[in-house]
Amino acid sequence: MNTIVNTASRRLHTPFARGRTYATSSSSPKKVGGLRGGILGFLLGASTFIGVSEYFLDEELLKSTRQLTTSVVDLHSSTEQVKGYADAVEKIDREFAHLRSGAVQAKDLEQLKKELHKIHDVLSHEHLELKHRAWHVDAEQQQQEEEEEEEEEEEDGGGGIDQKVLSHPNMKISIITSIALVLVGYTTAYPALLADELAPLYHNPGAEAIDQSYIVVLKDHVDSYKSMSHCNWVSSLVKRQLEDVPFREYLDTSMISGITHTYDMTNWRGYAGKFDDQTLDHIRRSPDVAYVERDTVVYLMDMQRNAPWGLARISHRKPLDLRTFSQYPHDGNGGEGVKVFVIDTGINIQHNDLEGRASWGVTIPDGVADEDDNGHGSHCAGTIAGKRYGVAKRAEPVAVKVLRSNGSGTMSGVLAGVNWAVEQHKEDAATARSTGKKYKGAVANMSLGGARSRALDESVNRAVENGVFFAVAAGNENMDACGTSPAAAENAMTVGASNVRDERAYFSNHGPCVDVFAPGQNILSIWNNGRDGTNTISGTSMASPHVAGLAAYFLSLSDGEETPAKIKQMIIDHSTTGALTNLPKNTRNLLAYNNPPDSLQL
Template structure:
């Protein structure tokens, strides 16, 4: 029986390989297949990214070609393990300069995909996880509103403009958000869920904690911002392909908000994405978040918790994002925090109290660059809300960097010695 199955499998491979290449492609010219040594790859899952100049017609033809290959394979295997392997396209992407798709493909179909002249590169899909370290005063808020190191009289004092965050949307791409938490005061809504098989709720608390630091009434930096939950992580983390789908949805939702404001004769203040997550290096994920910035959204990401170079991970190594490392109440780099030239700024990230799950008043104190990133995402929303005119992501970055407290930290490990500050005086 096994020999017969093996023979059919070999016949299948022969049949697929005999098919013509995509769009004039050649067996001798294959798109690069990218994988990274520090990534947790998912077997047989891939992200395919098209070249920038590819037309809609060629994209449609490419998808048809893939469907044809999958059809031929499925004819050979009507059930069983091979049918699971060749499950096909799972997500398609088309936003700004990012076009592509992701899915599960056999080696023979993958080889044909790589022959296409329209494919820029193929990347092995990989897992991503929240950038969290461990399990109640919000000293972080106090620190970003004081130039000097905190003392007893300033430890729990947050100085801020009461209008901060007005008219700004903060997208939390994470585990979801407990949108009914009292600390959000009705300003949180559910956006979308791209975590397969998971309910529309935060089961882990991570996303709720992040959202609370961005815009919670008690624990938030920008206390008037609107919060949108975009779920891409479940209890076991998530995948780059799901995260990219979440980014695409966010860009579309942001563009709709801009258009709606324009039609109403209003000016949309702006939007921020927070991504307190990460994994191995990924060109596909880096490209996706860079395109979100190109669309006009400020993207803030966690540097990661491996005590290593943030440039070696994604999305922390992406060119256009604001990458945030973690500091402590003693004004040192947190021992776990990633570092390096890809870091733009530090923010409080150890023993941070914020909102949680389990009840609509729950809180928790945890640590990680996941907690540092939302301080800066909140700061971006804060500055966007205070500005009389809309700001570009580059202008927001410049504002954050130019306002930061300089040379306040010890042991920054080849990172910029900049600590987030809200400029309140």
């Protein structure tokens, strides 16, 4: 075992610079030069450092990186000189010099793992390049080699192996590459071997699929580092495929453009992209992949166009009458300090009713402006947090644009929006903790959907587990909501629509997946046509923002930081029971209620 700790000074020596002398257990110096010495020294030093500190890196990654190092160095010894690795190794060398042995902090371990992954990724990419050259020899050279071999065999009487052919540089590379492939597996090396069985490929026949577009969900054991390496491997595959396309400069290669979105929600990771059939086959054979799903089109869930009676209804137990129709008893501080991510078409953040509390978060679709060019998202934001039209009048709406002006988008884009909201929530929570401020929590509203999607349901469920409350529309097909997504996501709160007569709206989906109903027919709210524009529209898209607003309302008024599950149960517990008619037997009869202070109840 290599001794790299000076017990007197407790300083960590870094034995992986190029040509660095490092100590062995017998204290006899040994020098390994060049790239091989740099990288192998780094690996030995890293593994020993972790051993001394009683921490362990991913053994599979260490083994794979060692194999890659040997293979790449051997391949390069037969081709041009290596460039690029040494800089990366030297960088790690400098950073390692600042570490101390003994009480190793978690952040130091994480940094070490990151740097090891970086080296592995560089080697993986270079190995792909070398292997590509080795196995794609020019046809004329191959033919010439075969002819030379035949001539030599004729001269030698057909016996033995032609030394001239063996000495050919391309043949030498091919032989060495063959050995390397045994070590690190076909295509690239992390994970080292592709599985015989294909991961499942899901597609709902009722959904509108997008050509060559897929969502890839990784297995639970894949952490952020493995996910990064896997994505780099996929990118290398796509690059190889594009290089192999004849006359590619004259063709439209956008249909196999590779990874377009990545998702990392702590316990749910994956990516989306455009892949040809061969690349998809490799992806499905990766032991890191749980399943693949066809990317599909998603749509808004509004219906007909043409006062906020909904606010009055969610603040009264009894049916509305002339006295209560326009009254909304509530706590004026409701929603304060709570962000609500409106995953939709964007928000008219300049609208006067939002009082400057709205902000633009992210735009997912390519080539579109940071504005609500549809109006739907603005309407939802107004119902959530508007001064006149909103449930939680102090909440802070955040635009997460995943749909275009025509109200449609991609499932992969929606997943990217969910992922962004979770990342922002984590960042806000960390900032609050570091500054000693109280963090109330976060809410998301999704007034959109489509055919059943395993990936969308799972991503929403994981987002809720990460601390974001999700209100989602049940859908407008007058069918069982369990057949649509994200309405079927069990951790979200799925909202059906009611009308002013306390009936289930004729269009509203129903069934056991609907958690609660809220006003959703003829709802007045803000629009995207100027600072004072409004519109009256209907749909479960209008019902869901009422509940998203309620979640922000309850979060802000809570004494501590509540979990999404507790807020969901709170909304259920406060709901008015038995108020609705026209409900199928398997549907809960619950109407959302804001539980105003006793002094305000009528």
